[in-house]
Amino acid sequence: MRTDPNIEEFASSNSPIVRKFSDYLDARGMRKTAERYAIFNRIQSINGHFTIEELQHMLDEDGFRVSRSTIYNTIELLMEAKMLRRHVFEGMQAQYERISLPHTHLICTTCGKVKEVRDTNFAAFMNARRFNAFNADHYCLYVYGTCSTCARKSKRAREPQGNKRRQ
Ligand SMILES: [Zn+2]
Ligand SMILES: [Zn+2]
Structure with missing residues (x-):
């Protein structure tokens, strides 16, 4: 994955939502990796529902090659932090959305x-x-x-x- 100065800027930004995520990573003793912030950043721009596949596709288009398991782990993390929610509608792939x-x-x-x-x-x-x-x-x-x-x-x-x- 390439390092993007925009992601570094995003990660150090003072917006409440970014701080919440950073604090959560700190509290859990987890590393603040560029991958996690790139995924988090992309999710913030999605209005409505998305599947893991769709999210990976969006990241690919942005030029971020992130493994499926990193996406999955970050999503799990955001759900634990109560920033993201999962829906499983009958007969469909799991869909996620921001808790807003x-x-x-x-x-x-x-x-x-x-x-x-x-x-x-x-x-x-x-x-x-x-x-x-x-x-x-x-x-x-x-x-x-x-x-x-x-x-x-x-x-x-x-x-x-x-x-x-x-x-
Ligand atoms: Zn919804
Ligand atoms: Zn119908």
């Missing part, structure tokens, strides 16, 4: 497409919600159903042939 604003996932059980929506009413409800003998950090909501594309397809499939010809 809470949002709701709408999952189509036909095509597997996942849509994210922000629901301020639900967020307000969850913020006010107190649990007995449990201190909530963050939450994640999955709503399963059928997306409009799949609903249209299945409606078309059900329509008799005669109707189709008339259109």
Whole structure:
């Protein structure tokens, strides 16, 4: 892997998110390697979900040759640090996303497409919600159903042939 002055700059930056990661590595006695910061840096620029494969592809495109196991270990680390979360949707590869604003996932059980929506009413409800003998950090909501594309397809499939010809 090449050494990139931008990564050094990034690693020494004073942004709260970088400091959180650096502090976490320090607390665990782990080395602050350029690889870890390059992976972390790339993840910060992704909005939404990504798979390990997609992340590796993005790093490749940036010119960083990082092994799959280094990516995997850094992701595990970020999950322990509560900076990243994993989703395993049925029948799909694990997807990751940064823990930022809470949002709701709408999952189509036909095509597997996942849509994210922000629901301020639900967020307000969850913020006010107190649990007995449990201190909530963050939450994640999955709503399963059928997306409009799949609903249209299945409606078309059900329509008799005669109707189709008339259109
Ligand atoms: Zn669908
Ligand atoms: Zn999400």
